[in-house]
Amino acid sequence: MATTHTYDVTVEWTGNLGTGTESYRSYGNDHEVLADGKAGIAASSDPAFRGDPARWNPEELLVASVAQCHMLWYLHLCAEAGVTVTDYEDHAHGVMTMDEIGRGGQITEVTLRPEVTVTDASMTEQAHALHGDVAALCFIARSVNFPITHAPVIRVQES
Known part of the structure; x- marks a missing residue:
C-alpha cells in the first residue's frame, strides 16, 4: 500500500x-x-x-520549493556517497511565460545554480554528478511539468 x-x-x-x-x-x-x-x-x-514587492509572491515560492527540495535531496545523496558538503547556496532562477493576451501564464523553466563547497578535491566530480540524480527523487521536481536545469559550481573548502 x-x-x-x-x-x-x-x-x-x-x-x-x-x-x-x-x-x-x-x-x-x-x-x-x-x-x-x-x-x-x-x-x-x-x-x-499589483502586488507588494516587499512580500513573497506565489511564483517565487514555487521556485524556492524546487530549489529547497533539490538541496535537501542533494545533501542526502552526498551524505550517502561520502561527499562532505560544508556549504550550499543556490541562486535559483525561474521564468514565467505569459499567454498572448497577457492574462494567463505558466512557469516554463527553472534553473538551479547551486554553489557547493566540499572538503576535498577528490569529491568534486561526484559532487557535480549527484545533482543529476536528484530529479528522480525530489518530490517537487517530480510534480511539475516544466524543465529544471542545473548549473552547479563545486568548490573545495580552503584549509
Missing part, C-alpha cells in the same frame, strides 16, 4: 481596503500563508500584477 503525506496550509487574504472587491483596483493582493505552529509568510502577487 502506498504511503501518503498530507500538507495543510491556510491562505488568508489581508488585502481588503474597505470596500472588498468592488472593483479591480479597490482591493489589495496581500495575504498571509499560514500553517499550524509556523511563522506566517507575508505574501502578495508579483509587482507586475
Whole structure:
C-alpha cells in the first residue's frame, strides 16, 4: 500500500481596503500563508500584477520549493556517497511565460545554480554528478511539468 503525506496550509487574504472587491483596483493582493505552529509568510502577487514587492509572491515560492527540495535531496545523496558538503547556496532562477493576451501564464523553466563547497578535491566530480540524480527523487521536481536545469559550481573548502 502506498504511503501518503498530507500538507495543510491556510491562505488568508489581508488585502481588503474597505470596500472588498468592488472593483479591480479597490482591493489589495496581500495575504498571509499560514500553517499550524509556523511563522506566517507575508505574501502578495508579483509587482507586475499589483502586488507588494516587499512580500513573497506565489511564483517565487514555487521556485524556492524546487530549489529547497533539490538541496535537501542533494545533501542526502552526498551524505550517502561520502561527499562532505560544508556549504550550499543556490541562486535559483525561474521564468514565467505569459499567454498572448497577457492574462494567463505558466512557469516554463527553472534553473538551479547551486554553489557547493566540499572538503576535498577528490569529491568534486561526484559532487557535480549527484545533482543529476536528484530529479528522480525530489518530490517537487517530480510534480511539475516544466524543465529544471542545473548549473552547479563545486568548490573545495580552503584549509
